[in-house]
Amino acid sequence: MQEDILTYELPTAPAALPGITVAVLGTGKMGGILLQAFLKNNLLHPEQIRATVAHPDRAHALSAQYSVEVTTDNLEAARAADVILLGVKPIQVPAVVEQIRPALTPDKLLLSFAASVKTSAIEQAAGIDLGVVRAMPNTPAMLAAGITALCSGRFVTPQQMDIAQRIFSTVGRTVIVDEKHMDAVTGLSGSGPAFLYIVIEALAEAGVNVGLPRDVATQLAAQTTYGSARMVLETGYHPALLKDAVTTPAGCTVDGILELEEGGLRVTLIKAVKRATQRARELAAG
Numbered sequence: 001m002q003e004d005i006l007t008y009e010l011p012t013a014p015a016a017l018p019g020i021t022v023a024v025l026g027t028g029k030m031g032g033i034l035l036q037a038f039l040k041n042n043l044l045h046p047e048q049i050r051a052t053v054a055h056p057d058r059a060h061a062l063s064a065q066y067s068v069e070v071t072t073d074n075l076e077a078a079r080a081a082d083v084i085l086l087g088v089k090p091i092q093v094p095a096v097v098e099q100i101r102p103a104l105t106p107d108k109l110l111l112s113f114a115a116s117v118k119t120s121a122i123e124q125a126a127g128i129d130l131g132v133v134r135a136m137p138n139t140p141a142m143l144a145a146g147i148t149a150l151c152s153g154r155f156v157t158p159q160q161m162d163i164a165q166r167i168f169s170t171v172g173r174t175v176i177v178d179e180k181h182m183d184a185v186t187g188l189s190g191s192g193p194a195f196l197y198i199v200i201e202a203l204a205e206a207g208v209n210v211g212l213p214r215d216v217a218t219q220l221a222a223q224t225t226y227g228s229a230r231m232v233l234e235t236g237y238h239p240a241l242l243k244d245a246v247t248t249p250a251g252c253t254v255d256g257i258l259e260l261e262e263g264g265l266r267v268t269l270i271k272a273v274k275r276a277t278q279r280a281r282e283l284a285a286g
């Protein structure tokens with residue numbers, strides 16, 4: 001996804017987290033989506049945000065786009081912040097935390113959304129006892145339709161966990177899990193949008209194959225996926241029961257399902273999540 005396809009509208013309502021400054025260290029694709037959501041959903045006003053990136057050109061572009069202070073100076077951004085989001089690549093997280101050590105005090109909150117990196121590794125890099133929360137959001141955060149799993153490190157207070165939850169509530173649902181599940185969450189809901197875009201793309205391609213115009217096929221595929229997901233979430237019914245309601249005896253759906261089973265769609269998706277989870281376990285080591 002191009003980072004610059006994001007759009008930004010000035011917030012009008014009061015900020016939901018008044019008096020708190022948040023720094024996003026590593027404002028790439030995921031960090032950019034979060035930054036935009038924080039502004040758009042009035043969690044924070046522009047002056048409550050500091051952001052950093054690797055290159056000055058990108059800093060200027062982001063700063064102009066969002067009217068927030070964006071630099072390449074992690075330490076300066078961390079000094080100004082009460083909550084410090086870590087959005088660099090997993091392998092970079094310990095070095096960035098060590099870099100901002102002089103800015104860290106026990107009352108600050110480190111909130112990492114990097115895959116793979118354990119709260120204990122972040123605590124160790126910080127060198128002091130401070131709150132560390134690990135989060136795994138996903139890109140539908142851009143439409144406040146994401147889901148973020150959160151887990152706490154050793155020194156997190158209930159108030160800090162509440163702030164972390166409020167921050168990620170602006171981009172969708174939140175769920176608190178034990179840290180041992182975070183790599184599995186990464187393989188399922190962190191990577192999951194990519195898997196589902198492939199499913200949508202394939203369904204649209206199939207529609208074209210049976211004669212539909214591509215724009216109609218894409219709309220049918222995407223809305224069908226969206227509506228089906230809502231049915232699972234909002235009815236609370238088991239997906240198998242909802243599938244059965246579509247499958248008329250001796251009708252066409254059951255023929256399609258036969259093809260899916262022969263093609264191993266279930267097993268392929270299970271293997272995809274398992275592989276992504278396995279890789280998530282390794283990422284922090286490079």
Ligand SMILES: NC(=O)C1=CN([C@@H]2O[C@H](COP(=O)(O)OP(=O)(O)OC[C@H]3O[C@@H](n4cnc5c(N)ncnc54)[C@H](O)[C@@H]3O)[C@@H](O)[C@H]2O)C=CC1
Nearest residue numbers: 026027028029030052053054087088089090113114115137
């Ligand atoms: N893209 C996604 O769907 C998700 C990504 N994540 C996590 O978010 C993190 C970033 O991933 P993406 O946004 O996809 O990658 P990205 O490459 O778009 O973002 C990384 C950003 O870090 C910046 N950066 C690099 N070195 C830096 C430094 N020393 N100081 C400050 N900024 C620096 C880069 O300029 C870039 O903007 C990763 O840890 C990833 O595991 C988590 C959930 C979902």
Ligand SMILES: O=C(O)[C@@H]1CCC=N1
Nearest residue numbers: 115186189190191283
């Ligand atoms: O692919 C990745 O490593 C990141 C983590 C989850 C989604 N994107």
